[in-house]
Structure formats: structure tokens, C-alpha cells
Amino acid sequence: MNKGALALLVHGGTDNWSPVRWMKRFGDVCPDRPVVQMPDASFDPTKVHYAAVWKPKPGDLAGFPNLRVIFNLGAGVDALMADSTLPDLPLVRVAVPDLTERMTEYVVLHALMHHRQELYLRESQRVKRWSPQPQWAANAITVGIMGLGALGAHAAGVLRHVGFKVVGWSRSPKEIAGVPCFHGEQLDAFLRQTDILVCLLPATADTRQILNRGLFEKLNRDSPMGAPVLINAGRGALQNEADILSCLEDGTLGGASLDVYVKEPLPTDSPFWTHPKVVLTPHNAADTDPDEISKYVAQQIERFEAGGALDNVVDRGRGY
Numbered sequence: 001m002n003k004g005a006l007a008l009l010v011h012g013g014t015d016n017w018s019p020v021r022w023m024k025r026f027g028d029v030c031p032d033r034p035v036v037q038m039p040d041a042s043f044d045p046t047k048v049h050y051a052a053v054w055k056p057k058p059g060d061l062a063g064f065p066n067l068r069v070i071f072n073l074g075a076g077v078d079a080l081m082a083d084s085t086l087p088d089l090p091l092v093r094v095a096v097p098d099l100t101e102r103m104t105e106y107v108v109l110h111a112l113m114h115h116r117q118e119l120y121l122r123e124s125q126r127v128k129r130w131s132p133q134p135q136w137a138a139n140a141i142t143v144g145i146m147g148l149g150a151l152g153a154h155a156a157g158v159l160r161h162v163g164f165k166v167v168g169w170s171r172s173p174k175e176i177a178g179v180p181c182f183h184g185e186q187l188d189a190f191l192r193q194t195d196i197l198v199c200l201l202p203a204t205a206d207t208r209q210i211l212n213r214g215l216f217e218k219l220n221r222d223s224p225m226g227a228p229v230l231i232n233a234g235r236g237a238l239q240n241e242a243d244i245l246s247c248l249e250d251g252t253l254g255g256a257s258l259d260v261y262v263k264e265p266l267p268t269d270s271p272f273w274t275h276p277k278v279v280l281t282p283h284n285a286a287d288t289d290p291d292e293i294s295k296y297v298a299q300q301i302e303r304f305e306a307g308g309a310l311d312n313v314v315d316r317g318r319g320y
């Protein structure tokens with residue numbers, strides 16, 4: 001029973017981030033290791049070797065002098081990178097099939113929703129209007145995915161199976177069968193082909209407010225949809241919300257599916273709530289499942305203690 005303790009710091013605010021739920025799961029998967037939910041004034045912080053965290057308060061992690069690894073319980077580490085006191089230790093993020101497949105469900109659902117004119121059809125149902133518009137095939141539409149990492153690359157493959165043309169853009173060159181991949185300064189060429197823009201980028205200094213009017217104006221306008229559509233499930237910091245609203249108003253964008261916002265929870269006075277061209281979800285495109293992720297962390301700790309390498313370590317220089 002001399003194993004280093006695992007400290008749990010979870011501040012999510014929603015049911016999925018109930019600290020009690022995560023505590024129970026970590027207790028189950030780390031039966032011979034002390035698991036302590038922070039803050040706990042009675043527990044000696046020098047005994048903590050690992051921290052599993054979601055949105056810890058800035059400075060929280062600096063309080064463990066013998067910490068060895070920080071496990072972020074989600075894929076995006078932007079909240080942690082904003083903590084100037086974050087200890088200089090390996091920072092592991094989540095990249096597991098469970099999370100990836102959940103995100104692909106969201107992306108496919110929303111791409112199909114816009115392609116199949118669901119907003120128009122639901123409104124038709126509400127007003128009892130039997131007036132179908134011509135429907136084009138999926139292969140008439142190109143979905144452009146910004147971010148070809150764990151999430152973007154998987155969504156690209158499934159969207160292709162559905163029948164869409166798919167293109168992608170990332171920082172470094174990529175090769176994905178059947179998906180023309182652009183990178184870095186080839187952004188404009190990628191945008192020119194894109195009818196449905198899916199953003200699965202991390203929020204970093206380089207990507208902040210990348211989703212702005214200047215970018216939307218470069219999207220293709222010749223598809224059967226008439227105007228391009230935005231789907232953002234990356235982070236709110238990636239989007240300029242005033243630009244999204246004005247582009248929806250003047251037709252630069254034909255619609256938007258938003259899962260993430262500059263301010264979360266989305267304030268009740270945000271125009272997004274009631275906008276007829278916006279399909280809104282409360283940052284639940286891909287929930288982190290406590291069962292899956294506690295196992296993922298426990299396995300990584302076992303391997304690390306046996307001298308093995310950690311998976312999915314964040315590159316602090318790049319910020320993701």
C-alpha cells in the first residue's frame with residue numbers, strides 16, 4: 001500500500017462532471033492506490049504522485065511537490081495551459097475510441113441535418129406545410145474538416161462512408177485515404193472547396209478566433225445548399241461570435257451548429273438560443289465517460305510505473 005496517491009480535481013459543473021461519480025470510478029479501477037478527492041485538508045499533499053483533473057483552479061496543481069504526471073480528463077487542454085503555475089510535468093490528454101466515436105456521431109448528425117434541410121423540414125412540420133424542396137445527394141456536398149487529429153481524422157472517414165466529399169486541414173501534412181488534405185498556409189485552397197465547415201481544432205494562441213468573417217467569406221458558395229454552414233465542436237475560443245451572427249444575418253453563412261461558446265454556460269441573453277439558423281447544443285458533442293476514462297488513466301499509471309511510455313502527452317510548446 002505504498003503506491004503514490006491519485007488526487008482527483010474535478011470542477012465541471014454538469015452531471016457528467018459530478019466529482020462523486022468520478023471518485024467512485026477511480027476507486028474501483030485503482031483498488032490498491034489511495035484516491036483522494038481534492039480539496040482535502042486532512043490528506044498529505046506530498047503523497048500525491050498523480051493528478052486526474054478537469055478544469056482545476058489555477059494554482060491547484062502547484063500544491064503537490066511530488067507530482068509525476070497530470071492526466072487531463074478531456075481531450076482539450078486549453079483550460080490547463082492558461083494556468084501559469086502549471087507544474088512542468090508530463091500532461092496526458094484523452095484520446096480514446098469512446099470519445100472519438102461520440103464526436104463522430106455529433107459531426108455526422110449535424111452534417112446530415114444541414115445537408116438534408118432539417119431546419120426547413122421541422123419548420124414545415126410545425127406549420128403543416130407540405131412543400132418539399134429538391135434534395136441533392138451527399139456527394140454534391142464537400143465537408144471540410146479543420147483539425148485532422150484523433151477526432152477530425154475519424155469523422156472524415158465516416159463522413160466519406162455516408163457519401164460526402166471530404167477535405168481536411170491541419171498544421172502538418174496528413175495522408176487520409178480518399179480525403180484531400182491541406183495544411184498550414186494552404187488554408188484558403190481548403191476553404192474554397194468547403195460547403196460544410198467542421199471545426200475540430202484545439203484552442204491555442206494560433207487558432208484563437210480563427211472562425212471569423214474573413215474566413216467564412218472564403219467558403220464555397222456554389223453548392224446546392226446555397227450558402228455554407230459552420231459546425232463548431234472544438235472550443236468557443238475558436239469563434240468570433242459577433243461575426244457568426246452577422247454572417248448568418250447577411251447570408252454569408254446559411255446555418256450553424258454550435259456546441260461550444262466563448263462563455264459557458266451560454267448566457268440566457270445570447271441571441272444563439274433563439275436564432276432560427278442555429279442548432280445549439282450545450283457542450284456535449286462528446287462527453288468524457290467516467291468508466292472509460294478512469295480505466296484509461298489507471299492503465300497509463302500502471303504502465304508508467306513499470307517503466308513504459310505515456311500515451312497522448314501534450315506538446316506544451318504547441319499548446320495541444
Ligand SMILES: NC(=O)c1ccc[n+]([C@@H]2O[C@H](COP(=O)([O-])OP(=O)(O)OC[C@H]3O[C@@H](n4cnc5c(N)ncnc54)[C@H](OP(=O)(O)O)[C@@H]3O)[C@@H](O)[C@H]2O)c1
Nearest residue numbers: 075076147148149150151170171172202206233234285286
Ligand atoms: N465539444 C466537445 O464535446 C469536445 C470533446 C472533445 C474534444 N473537443 C475539442 O476537440 C479538439 C480536438 O481534439 P483531438 O483529440 O482531435 O485533438 P488532436 O488529436 O490534438 O488534433 C488536433 C488537430 O488540430 C490541428 N491543429 C492544431 N493547431 C493547428 C493550427 N494552428 N493550424 C492548423 N491545424 C492545427 C492539428 O494539426 P497536426 O495534426 O498537424 O498537429 C491536429 O490535426 C480538442 O482540443 C478539444 O478542444 C471538444
